[in-house]
Amino acid sequence: MRRLSPLLRQPLLPRTPPSGARLAGWPSIRAQWLSSTSSRPCSCSDPQPDRPQAQSSTPADYRALGASQDLFTTSVYSPGSPLFLPNGTHIVNKLITFLRTQYLQYGFREVLTPTIYKRPLWEVSGHWQNYKDDMYEVRGRGASGDTEGEMGEDESYGLKPMNCPGHCLLFKSQTHSYRELPIRYADFSPLHRNEVSGSLSGLTRVRRFHQDDGHIFCRPQQIKGEIASALGFVDLVMSTFGLGPYRLVLSTRPEKDFIGSLELWNSAETQLREALDNTGREWAMNEGDGAFYGPKIDIQLQDQAGKYHQLSTIQLDMNLPQRFGLEYQVAEGEEDYNPETPGKATPVMIHRANFGSLERFLALLIEQYAGRWPFWLSPRQGIVLTVNQDEAVVQQAHEAAAKISGFRALQPGQTEAAPQPLSSVDSTFLIDVDTSSQSLSKKIQRAKQMKYNLIFILGPKDVAASRITVDITGQLQSQPERNVPKLQELLTQRLGDQALKNPRAVPLPVDDVHDLLVQLERRFV
Incomplete structure (x- = not known):
């Protein structure tokens, strides 16, 4: 046991989101959590040369706290891939177990998917054309010119940067009736993204990470209910971990280069607006900033300095279901029945996550709690x-x-009978x-x-x-x-x-x- 210095903790400053329906006057949005205080740059943020360095006592950043509590370390042999010590692994497992238990209530079924796929899959999904530089390409056996081996071994593969193509394969592997939808998959598989080495930072910008990834395949008329459920899930997580305030931002259809009919876009955006209205929370509109394949809702968390930063996203997707030829059976007379494709319809896909990256969420909690973990998460109970x-x-x-x-x-040298198995409950x-x-x-x-x-x-x-x-x-x-x-x-x-x-x-x-x-x-x- 090591002797450690006491660490200060600082409570979150309560702030109220500004009124108004536009995002223009709000603080700039970051793609990652920045846990800054009003007197120092955040430990996970980009450098801010314009802000003078304060000499006053401030809470230690998550890297110092992580070291003092034996949570994680890094290695030059695997840049951007944190190694979790037993204490850190205990917390990560608690976070995953918490979500697995909630998935039972929210109708998600956990799945396991491969880490590596052949290049043709990424071409179908569009990642090879648009995301290849951020992916790890792996060559199969025979890439050096060796002709021995089975046919197809000398091929290009890619480590997955996201789970959605694999979940599309799962959906397509079975026949689905409209009565079965929505179908919800959850996945904690490790993901890999070939980030530029200069951008790597602790737990917040990494090359290997885990997401509490979830994908929902639903009928177009089910979008509102699924979004409402996803927003309720977000609120449950925020309240359980004592996080907030947070705000919601709706990004709508871009002016051009979007896929899908205007009718489907308008219906989807209307259902998203109604779901947001029903939360009772203030939300903002970011017009024209949606992805080309669907509108989205960003969940932005307020830090100790009062600034808002991206935590996770609920994203509608009308692109991947079309690319993978996903379909479900629908009866004539149903709202989503299309005479042009009798008996078949294409589902809408919803990407959602509460933690986003588990590594980044852990960095957030380390600083938020300043080493004073609640008992149920604590590695030193x-x-x-x-x-x-x-x-x-x-x-x-x-x-x-x-x-x-x-x-x-069990103690070293113990010769007694082996212990009886413990139940997971x-x-x-x-x-x-x-x-x-x-x-x-x-x-x-x-x-x-x-x-x-x-x-x-x-x-x-x-x-x-x-x-x-x-x-x-x-x-x-x-x-x-x-x-x-x-x-x-x-x-x-x-x-x-x-x-x-x-x-x-x-x-x-x-x-x-x-x-x-x-x-x-x-x-x-």
């Missing part, structure tokens, strides 16, 4: 500290850690143990510097009483700040009023602690 090194105390410390964490880890927690000879005060100081949410203290009196003393001050300081009332209510219900009066020393029966942690996790605090 709790630690058991012993008052002394008495054998009974040390043994009970390991027993307590096993009960609190929900599992008993069993609640388990990361609880460390410090039985070193240092004084208790130094152990507590180090645990606080490492920002453990809960510090459990065990001495001879605790062993005799089958209890443990808990310091909950770290959890009370965790982010987001709006979680504090929920946390205080839970602690009062479970521990009584005295817990908040003396949060540094709350006595608890050891057998009751695990259930308390389960409640913390279920309430996302």
